[in-house]
Amino acid sequence: MDDQVLIRLQNWVTNSGLGEGDRLPPERTLCTELGVSRADLRKAYLVLEADGQLTRSVGRGTFLAKPKRPQRGDGMKRTIMSLAETTSPLEAMNARMVVEPQIAQLAAMHATPKQLQELARLSDQMRDATSWSRYEELDRDFHEMIAEAAGNSLLGAVHKIINRVRLVVVWRKLDTTDQRPPATYHSFAEHDAILAALQARNGEQAYAAMQAHLDSTLAMMTAPRTGGFQ
Amino acid sequence: MDDQVLIRLQNWVTNSGLGEGDRLPPERTLCTELGVSRADLRKAYLVLEADGQLTRSVGRGTFLAKPKRPQRGDGMKRTIMSLAETTSPLEAMNARMVVEPQIAQLAAMHATPKQLQELARLSDQMRDATSWSRYEELDRDFHEMIAEAAGNSLLGAVHKIINRVRLVVVWRKLDTTDQRPPATYHSFAEHDAILAALQARNGEQAYAAMQAHLDSTLAMMTAPRTGGFQ
DNA sequence: CCTCAGAAATTGGTTGACCATTTTTACACG
DNA sequence: CGTGTAAAAATGGTCAACCAATTTCTGAGG
Structure with a gap:
């Protein structure tokens, strides 16, 4: 009742x-x-x-509140918060590396032209971001847009959960000297490579590009005293 | 407050x-x-x-209520129910095929002897199941135990979400003549193959065996008028 | 000593009046 | 006509008394 x-x-x-x-x-x-x-x-x-x-x-x-991408209010806030309490940063990144390359591969086949256009716009905006927090927000949108473009709503929701848990759990490097991502920030070129593979409708290439991007991010997390964040 | x-x-x-x-x-x-x-x-x-x-x-x-496998009460019921409303059976199966083979691969490296023993016990019990619903329950435990054995709590939770959504969404073939899984049911041998690969600590083999199992299940779902359920 | 009906206590559930904060309106003053 | 201030209305929040279902206690009957 x-x-x-x-x-x-x-x-x-x-x-x-x-x-x-x-x-x-x-x-x-x-x-x-x-x-x-x-x-x-x-x-x-x-x-x-x-x-x-x-x-x-x-x-x-x-x-x-927020209507979100999968327009139906989904109510996964409590799930995310609960999982974030029992997940380590390394676990979060490993979970990402299991799911996201395959999502990119699917997106290469399923993405609509409009979605590719939106991804290109996000990529440009990231280069212009004037603060790390703004960049972080755009990066999140970029990855979630790819997950949406994979054309599987359940997979998109799962990716979102992993990504949001990761945002809660992963520390940001506080000793970065820059106030904003430098022009040579590694993720810029990697995002472009992913986008290029998607535009070329090349699934294997998108898979590899996403994997390389996550590898590079993980290396950045592991290696102390340098660079940025994701 | x-x-x-x-x-x-x-x-x-x-x-x-x-x-x-x-x-x-x-x-x-x-x-x-x-x-x-x-x-x-x-x-x-x-x-x-x-x-x-x-x-x-x-x-x-x-x-x-249930203390569950990840003993911390997780509170993902509402997430699962909400996702189940916007997920098709095919989406649920495809999401499984993205995640579960890699989980099996990880489990080959991370599973403890006790977990392998538990999997063997579940496999035996499935053969003895006297009803489809009992088999379904054991099958769910078998797959969730593998996800737990992968040693990544976030990945385990994600797998659980996908699997529970699938259980809500996927219809059971109602025209099966049998009241219980027949002795020759395809999943029995496939589960054994997965288990054998895990015991052999062979990640690639576990990946392939899980993929074959899900392929076979999907084929069963697609092909009309025959066989069972998963 | 056992059984069982009925009263008493326990416990989660519900309702209506009341409280605190914010917005809207009224109106006096310039 | 504008403006500021106080009263009034609107709205979410809270609390204490009461309700309903269940369990536990009690004592008579056998």
Whole structure:
């Protein structure tokens, strides 16, 4: 009976056409509209809030959070946080190296022209990033876009989990002298190589390029006292 | 302030040494012990219950659920259910084929003798299974044990997500004439081949054997009107 | 000593009134 | 017409009393 309320609420939200940051009706209104008690509605809100799918603040209202790439709110925040507590940086990188090269190979076959265009745009933006945190954000988008382009939503979600866990777990090198990625940063050329392989629709080459990129990143993590971050 | 209660509760549970099915103290007791209001404790209970980590029933009490293989309660139930709604059977199988052969390869290097022994026991039990549902359960344990033996907890969790999503999504062939797997069921020999490769510590062979097993299963799914399930 | 019905205690679940914060409105003042 | 301030409304959050299901205790009957 409790899951039922959550389902009805999620259906209501998707059918209402509300997007990121939009405000939901007040609890007292929505609960009568859904035909449930206010307490039951609040319980459903609570688990959605724990998953990071909405935010609430007294006096202001209840608002939808990020709509994300797989547009359905997925509710994997708690999974990611829980896994991050029991995962080492090396495990996170190794998991990446198992999954991502094959994802790149699939993407070479499945990526749409629009997705390739978006990847090229991200690659350019990364070169222009004026801070490490901005670069990190774009890099995350780049890799997640490739996973989306692989054309398997489950694989994309799994990649996202691994990548997000890694972002929580992997330390950033704090002793970098630069405030932003230098023009010669190794990942720039490696990202270009991956993108070129995808554009050439060459699966094996994309696999190898992604593997090389991750190898290089792992080496950067392992080797002390130099270079950047991913 | 709300996550804080959840953390404290989880710490309390892990430090209390309670195991599967054990009963927690009554709400009114535990909330004073943790120094929080009963309402706050119930909110924490609610999200844990939504993740399937505990069950409650009025008059009886609150009980811990399955302790699971990665003993830390992981809270990925909602992730699995959400992904299952947007994943097709073919996607689920393809995701498996990306991840599981490499997991088998890693397991060949990392599995402990005790894990290999457990795998052998599961393989025997599968041959003796007297119903499809019992076989299905043992098969799931067999594959998850291999993932655990790969020695990467994040990879293990990812495999578990894929496998659980697949179990929700993939239909079972209902027109099977047999009530239980026949003695000649293809998976028996394939499981043995995987196990043999693991015991021989032969990574490439384990990779190939797992790939062959999944290929055969996929073929079984695709080919109409015959055979069983996995 | 055993059995079993019924009362009492225990325990999770629910409801409605009330609280705290924010936004909106009203209105006086310049 | 603008502006600032206080009152009013709106909205999410909290709490204590009460409800319902279950278990445990008690004592009479045999």
